[in-house]
Amino acid sequence: MAVASDQATSICSYCDRAIPSHNLNLHVAHCSRKLEKCKICGDVVPKKHAEEHFLSTHAPVACSLCSDTMEREVLGVHKGENCPQRIVTCEYCEFPLPAIDLFKHQEVCGNRTELCHMCSRYIRLRERDVHESRCNGGTNIIAESSRNTSPAERDHHDAPRRQPHEASRKRLLFTIAITGVAVLFGSLIFQKKAEHSQMP
Numbered sequence: 001m002a003v004a005s006d007q008a009t010s011i012c013s014y015c016d017r018a019i020p021s022h023n024l025n026l027h028v029a030h031c032s033r034k035l036e037k038c039k040i041c042g043d044v045v046p047k048k049h050a051e052e053h054f055l056s057t058h059a060p061v062a063c064s065l066c067s068d069t070m071e072r073e074v075l076g077v078h079k080g081e082n083c084p085q086r087i088v089t090c091e092y093c094e095f096p097l098p099a100i101d102l103f104k105h106q107e108v109c110g111n112r113t114e115l116c117h118m119c120s121r122y123i124r125l126r127e128r129d130v131h132e133s134r135c136n137g138g139t140n141i142i143a144e145s146s147r148n149t150s151p152a153e154r155d156h157h158d159a160p161r162r163q164p165h166e167a168s169r170k171r172l173l174f175t176i177a178i179t180g181v182a183v184l185f186g187s188l189i190f191q192k193k194a195e196h197s198q199m200p
Helices: 021-034 047-057 072-082 099-109 125-146 151-158 166-198
Strands: 009-011 018-020 035-037 044-046 087-089 096-098 113-115 122-124
Antiparallel strands (some): 009 018, 035 044, 087 096, 113 122
């Protein structure tokens, strides 16, 4: 005995499912008592779980780093790209610090100097990349500067290149440590001010 497959259906306004037309009224009555459509995302959830759905999916949440409140969907992007308290690294010393402190730290850190082993000159870290692209083994820069230098200074440039001393490495590590302590102290002051401003 063949069953008719072309039975008329209607869409339930609660669950958006196709329901046989002769059962629609009974189905809608059941859905209206048991289900609820989320006004934000349109998902159909049991009425008893509607509040839980809202809290776990749509309720504003606070960033654990900076305490700003935002929608849950953007929290991951905020923490990874926008949060002022997210941890980033200095491009000169690779020291980890909060993003809000990065600019001031790099202003100081980028002004430190480092010996170029190609031309034996001390170069600011913020200028290192440009210098290295123009240095070319020291010939161009030494040739340019030799016109304005005395023979004694030229001999100094021609002297064998020195390797960095242990003292200069220790000085670099000491500078990084001092800068890190200063940044940490500044971050703590910022947090204390934020806490006091939030108090009634």
